[in-house]
Amino acid sequence: MSLTPIDDKLPESFFAHLFPATSTGTEGSAPLPDGQTMRRLADQWPGAVFCLDTQLRCLYANPAAQGWRQDASAEPLPSDALPTLDQWLPAALMEALLPCLSSALSGTEMGLSDRFEHPRLGQRHIAIRAQPDWHGAHVGGVFLHLIDLTDCTPPSVAPGGLTPSPAQTETDTEAQLRLLVEGLRDAAIFFLDPQGRVSDWTPSAQRLLGYTAAQMLGQDWSRLAPAGHSGEPLPPDSIAAGMERAALLGQSETPGWQRRADGSTFWANTILTALYDPATGQARGYACLMRDMTEVKRLVDMLQELNVALETRVEERTRQLQDINQDLEAFSYSVSHDLRAPLRHIGSFVELLREDLGPAASPPVLKHIDTIAQAAEHMGQLIEGLLAFSKLGRAALKRQPVAMADLLHSSLHRVLHDPALRRPDHEVCWELPAELPTLAGDPLLLSQVWDNLLSNALKYSRPRTPARIRIGYRHEQPPHSPAEWVFWVEDNGVGFNPQRAERLFGVFQRLHRASDFEGTGIGLALCRRIIERHGGRIWADSTPEVGSTFYFSLPA
Structure with a gap:
């Protein structure tokens, strides 16, 4: 996995017009799409699209980005606190993204490609692109794009479909490695001999640390000792310990402040790798990879402060x-x-x-x-x-598997034996479903919902002979939302004005006179609180003098 600067740019209008309500082009050009059109475009854009501010807070995430949420059942954040990207993405992916995000906030578009663990899809090959969001002359955020290439990555072949020869492969590889070492930005590769003296000082090392090859070749590794908390170099024994770890384990990694030739410091991640002759097994020295992670550390510190x-x-x-x-x-x-x-x-x-x-x-x-x-x-x-x-x-909710058919019949039994609601059998026509699903919930609380809805249907259809009450259900899959079961109770009663339906679910709110229909106005408020605590919703529809239908949904 390596970071790659990206030269091709998306049109500035692609994201610049994602959020405004309206946008127009310059004089003499075609008008740009409005904000709603751009949002729909981002919603349908292949891959996950995140819009972040300078503190890496998620201002927008399209449906594909929602799938990367590492914990969909987490408690909701306060309405005035936008989730930061590290609260959204898995830790391994977030760690790999930080250098890209750092470069994007500095004004450079970056990309990388590697395999990452998706929260629900498992291991996926993901191509990542981080683009600075320019607000005039300064960067106001980052646009992050994750593309799943798992099912479309072609096999590696040489140009023309021919397999390269081993000699050609080795020569090309050496040339590519040399170009890589010399062309690195914000990183340096150099080499040490078995005694810890600099044996090869590359142009990337000179750019990052400021020392020339004449100054460093043959010098002891301790000259590049990382700076401690006080800015002073760390003791030589810590450097020797790093080399011993690399010799014993093959590699050692040390983060910390590093000093340049001009006295300035930067946060570096230094990886020391022991090199051995494959034929004899003798030590050939060490390869040192040093990366400037100052911006990454700033972002990590910022995220920690935001989390605190x-x-x-x-x-x-x-x-x-x-x-x-x-x-x-x-x-x-x-x-x-x-x-x-x-x-x-x-x-x-x-x-x-x-x-x-x-x-x-x-x-x-x-x-x-x-x-x-x-x-x-x-x-x-x-x-x-x-x-x-x-x-x-x-x-507290006491969730357990609930057979809604049993719950409905027990509630119906209670309602039919209520003296205040009792009517002759021939005056009430009940239509019940042949079966109802089993779902998770608190049976005691859900039985109160059925009690209230059935008793209301019977009460407000009292002027009708016969009263017709129908209970039904269906399974729904709303777009961009979890699946749910929807239940309803329909009657042919007196009905109500549908424009005032929301008032029904308030405490002590009634739409009929107490002299016409008894009650306190608390039953539907209880139903609303019970259903919302189960993660569902409740609503009503009606036509005056024709009848009413009360719906409630529960997660499938």
């Missing part, structure tokens, strides 16, 4: 949520004990008042007493609903 800042922000918000939960606990306790007691007193004194008045009470007085008793009872139901809604947000 993000962790600090998450911890702070976690503490805030804990404080809010404690406040909710205190509120629930207050509601349970402080508000219920006055309601119990009202109910008790209403009964005492009714007994004291006895048969002599006039009808208007009895009506007022009944109104007070019903209002107290309704207030108690509202408190119970509010407590249930509050507890639901704090209770």
Whole structure:
């Protein structure tokens, strides 16, 4: 794997017009595509496309790039914190990308090709291209393109389809290696003899370190000792230890600050490889590869700082949520004990008042007493609903395989035996599916969803004879989203205005008068919270005086 500068450039308009709402060409030329067109182009572009800012935060990732997400089930980040690329990509790929990203941020387009582990597809041969995003005269970010070449990489053949001879191959290889050594940028290759003296000082070494061949040939390796934290060279024994590791293990790698001839320093990754005569096995010396990784270290330090800042922000918000939960606990306790007691007193004194008045009470007085008793009872139901809604947000989900058919039939049994909803059998027509899928969820919570939707369908179709209630389901695969099961409950009841459907799922929100249909307005709010905690969604559609259909989805 080696980095390769790329001379061919994509048209500046390709990415420059990805995000603006509208774009026009220069006078006398055809107008450029608008932002939506460019976004669709990037969505359909072969391979993974990332748009990054200067801190390597992902401003945009097309669908193919979404597949590189190393943990799709991770907790969502705060809305004001863009994910950095190291949070997105596997560590091995991120490590290989850093030199390319560093060069792109410096204004040079770079590319490489190697095999990497895809989170879901396994080992793939990936071609990588990192292009600077020019904002006028400065670089404002990076465009990263990953192309999967696994299934289209052709076999290596010589020009004309002929296999080269061994002698020709060896000669060409030596020439290519010499050109590589002399043409390296931001890296240097030079050689040492078995005693650690410089035996070959290449032009790439002179460019990187600033010393000429006359200054370095025959000099001891310790002259290029890496600088320590204080800027002073490290002791010679550390250099000797690196050479001993290379002699014993074949190679040693040392990162650290390195000093140039002019006194400036840079962060270098130095790889020392022991060389042996293949015929005799005697030591021939060492090959030293030194790369300027200053920009890479800056990016790594920046990513670490961003991660620390993000962790600090998450911890702070976690503490805030804990404080809010404690406040909710205190509120629930207050509601349970402080508000219920006055309601119990009202109910008790209403009964005492009714007994004291006895048969002599006039009808208007009895009506007022009944109104007070019903209002107290309704207030108690509202408190119970509010407590249930509050507890639901704090209770842990107990996921397990759930047979939705069994859940539906048990809920239907409860609804049919509810005295407030009971109707003669010939007045209700039920249409149930022959089967329902099994999926993961909390059976107790999901049964509350079925209870509420079935009871609402029966309640709001009370004016219809017969009432027709149909339950159904289907499997869906939304574009760029995980597969899901969609369930629905359809009735021929009184319906509602579809433009006000979203209000139905709010706490204590109702679209019908309490005198027409009883209830507290908490049931659908509970359904919404339960479904959203399972990773699904809930919605409704209706036509007034024709009927309503309530849908909810759960991950497949």
